[in-house]
Amino acid sequence: MPERPSLTLVLGGARSGKSAYAEGLVTSRPAPWTYVATAQAFDDEMTERIALHKARRGDGWTTLDALLDVKEILEALPDGRPMLLDCLTLWLSNQMLAGRDVEAESGKLAACLSRPRGPWVVVANEVGLGIVPDNALARRFRDAAGRLNQQVASVADRVVFMVAGLPMQVK
DSSP, X not given: OOOOOEEEEEEEOTTSSHHHHHHHHHHTSOSOEEXXXXXXOOSHHHHHHHHHHHHHHOTTEXXXXXXXXXXXXXXXXXXXXXXXXXXXXXXXXXXXXXXXXXXXXXXXXXXXXXXXXXEEEEEEEOOSSSOOOSSHHHHHHHHHHHHHHHHHHHHOSEEEEEETTEEEEOO
16 A cells, blocks of 8 residues: 655754755655755855765756746656655745745745655755844844744644754654
8 A cells, every 4th residue: 555645844953964864764765766956056165065965865866956946846746756855945045036925935835745745855944043143134034934944844744853963753
């Protein structure tokens, strides 16, 4: 009997082990796996991060770049395909940089994620645990990220919070 589609949200801070843990969740299923990438390489450091992620994943993955239109890509995935979306926080940055209506786009994405058609895993940064940013743009971003994380967590079957490489089951 096939397993019902599910959504897992993996949250954590920078370098908490989110992506590696999420990749393990996806690769515990039979290939092929889909990696929906939201990162843009604006500088050498980000180019290197992206290359390290690709090298760590290895074979069996199909990578789809989704800088803005993640919902459309998710809706086109085959039923039953294990998928990793990495990450919501970078997607949110892309939305803001493009001048899009962040609240509307976040709502559309959360609605799409509420209907997974396979074992779907989504990664996001928890950015609200630090000090209050000193400028309006950073505060707006932090608040939008918190709201997006809440929306996705509310529709997720499982939520994992990563701390120092260790998964903590939240939901």
